Amino acid sequence: MARYTDASCRLCRREGEKLFLKGQRCYTGKCAIARRSFAPGQHGQGRKKVSEYGTQLREKQKTKRFYGLLESQFRKTYEKATRMHGKSGENLLLLLELRFDNIVYRMGLASSRAEARQLITHGHFAINGKKADIPSMQLSAGDAIEVREGSRKSPKFQEMDRRNVPAWLTFDPEALKGTVAQIPSREDVDLEVKETLIVELYSK
Secondary structure (H helix, E strand, O other): OOOOOHHHHHHHHOEEEEOOOOOOHHHOOHHHHHOOOOOOOOOOOOOOOOHHHHHHHHHHHHHHHOOOOHHHHHHHHHHHHHOOOOOOOHHHHHHHHHHHHHHHOOOOOOOOOOHHHHHHOOOOOOEEEOOOOOOOOOOOOOOOEEEEEHHHHOOOHHOOOOOOOOOOEEEEEEEEEOOOOOOOOOHOOOOOHHHHHHHHHHHO
């Protein structure tokens, strides 16, 4: 399975904002954006005139990196979004939010989406009572996610990151179980992104 293995903090610096790729580190003074808020590389502090294509590309790259997808995965998700009813850009964001790894992260069962993917592939979770180990699975309203019985005593789940769970999800920290209460809306996406620019980029 292909995956990004370079320094995660370089991605945040390149996009010029926190993408929360390193879990708790992103909330401390060690965050790369707090220490060096310019792009990586020897020309990172230089001023550059950004073209229309460059603006569209940055929006796509930012969104792709925020959710931790590679280019081929992101493109397939976009193509699926274009076949759905409604606006392609909004459909894209909703599909990304409904990914299994993102929901595990949103529930606070992992400190980052990268850690969520690792925990999922190691078989720590079940969906609707059945073991699930594919991070890219698309969930639907009513699906129930829980930590499997054999994993509940793990120190990882005893020392969870207690964050605010979005309104479209429910989560019981004592039972280590949650549900997708409803399909998220565009307002539920906390990433500041202009999804229309992504649509324009892929439409060329």
